[in-house]
Amino acid sequence: MPALLRTLKARLSRRAHYERTLSELRRMDRAVMNDLDLTPEDLPALAHKAVYGA
Incomplete structure (x- = not known):
């Protein structure tokens, strides 16, 4: 059971990192995005x- 909890915690952590990264990218100015x-x-x-690699 501890392995399952570690796996779940790691996945939730990566998902949170993905959401933060996406949020930051969405704040990017359109001019920068165009560049x-x-x-x-x-x-x-x-x-x-x-976050997850290629």
Whole structure:
């Protein structure tokens, strides 16, 4: 059972990190997004890659 709790805690931690990362990306100024050739639709995938890897 402790392994299950550790796994759950790790997954919840990563999910929280993903949500924080996505929130920060969504605060990015549109001009900066344009300079980086990003659209709002790109942000969830970018946050996912940053937190969970390729």
